[in-house]
Amino acid sequence: MNCDQIHEITPLYLTGELQGEPLKEFNQHIAECRACAGNVDSDRQLDSALRSAFEEEVLNPSAVVARVRKQINGDVRTRRVPWRVPHLAWAKAGFAFAAALVLAIATLGSLSGYWHQKGMALAAADDHFNDLVLHRHSDWLVKPAVMAAFLDQQFPQHAGLLARITLEHSSLEKVRLCRLKQATYAHLVFKTGEVETSVFLIDNPRRSPDYQAAHLRNVGHDLEVSGFSASDLSGIVVGPRGMVPTNQIARQLAERLSL
Amino acid sequence: MGTGECGSLLAHGLSMREDRNFEFESVAFPHAAGLLRFALHLTGERTRAEDLVQETLLAAWRNFHQFERGTNCRAWLFRILKNFYSSQLRRNLARTEISLEINEFGLSVPEKITAGHEVREAFSHLTPEHREVLQLASIDGFAISEIATILEIPAGTVASRLNRARLTLRSRLQKRATAGEKNT
Secondary structure (H helix, E strand, O other), X not given: OOHHHHHHHXXXXXXXXXXXXXXXXXXXXXXXXXXXXXXXXHHHHHHHHHHHHHHOOOOOOHHHHHHHHHHHXXXXXXXXXXXXXXXXXXXHHHHHHHHHHHHHHHHHHHHOOOHHHHHHHHHHHHHHHHHHHOOOOOOOEOOHHHXXXXXXXXXXXXXXXXXXXXXXXXXXXXXXXXXXXXXXXXXXXXXXXXXXXXXXXXXXXXXXXXXXXXXXXXXXXXXXXXXXXXXXXXXXXXXXXXXXXXXXXHHHHHHHHHO | OOHHHHHHHHHHHHHHHHHHHHHHHHHHHHHHHHHHHHHHHHXXXXXXXXXXXXXXXXXXXXXXXXXXXXXXXXXXXXXXXXXXXXXXXXXXXXXXXXOOOOOOOOOOOOOOOOHHHHHHHHHHOOOHHHHHHHHXXXXXXXXXHHXXXXXXXXXXXXXXHHHHXXXXXXXXXXXXXXXXXXXX
């Protein structure tokens, strides 16, 4: 390969699409040609500068997502209750109202006495939103071996923690340390299909009552949050409302970690 | 068919539709921030960018039955957005002549004078074609083959555009750096 050919395929090299023999030849060329190596390095630095520059942009898509969701649900509602069958429409509306009332009473009941937890839940939801929607943090650990070492280091008393907290059909995507209300938590992100669920874990050897099981159905940003406490670990589960059954996940994690 | 059967079928249909909504939201909404950034760089204006993303997501939802599960949803969404933008541009060009050079990004927070600002400023002066390939490759991390699908151009064209875009951006940044040194 000559320098012109190297220049032509540099974009493929930078996106990791160059493979096999061409990759071998590319590497061989830049190992011997300082000019081409310099150009490749310069392109790589430019990409990195671009990424950093645009990470500084605060882009919050929640307004547009809310508008889309409203239109989608509006569309569902108009199809779901055809005007030609008003009696059915009224029956469904009545049922929906009754269900909402029961739900509201149940939710209010379950929340009474947990106001102090609400602050923690909101902090966790904010962290989830900042991390996973706004991508404000770049200190995530993503390599499996590094993540395993991180958990061993943070929770030395809990051998095999990762296997115990990884639920079926999920995989650990990334981890980092974060601060929630002056406390340091390990923020673990699990991926199930395309959906991301956050689990915030902290050592709680005294089983502080702050972390008793609780469930908040809507903490803003269209997220729901559930707390759990198990043996000497406590945690908070955050996920998109209606898509991730955080209360079930919290219950399962509490059971698994209590074994 | 009695009312009960009708109600039960309706409930079944409703449940399927809600499942579809959940599935759509879970695969499409995580890409909203990326789409918004792409739209912002294409349109140069926050309101227009949000409208474009909204139009894209609604079109994707309406055509979700055409989306093959397990394939690249992100590339599919970016392609829809790009198509919408191109047809908007064609409509606008038919009406009036507009400038393709966009100087403003419409950021939601006051920009600080930082190295990042310099890079964004230089990037904003690239041609729309150069901005879009650079954004897709360098910022959003799409592969050349994916960009080719999104923009509906050959992969070779994507690669050569990327080379030219990087060269132009680098040269602009170098000029700015030299001018900055002279001023100090």
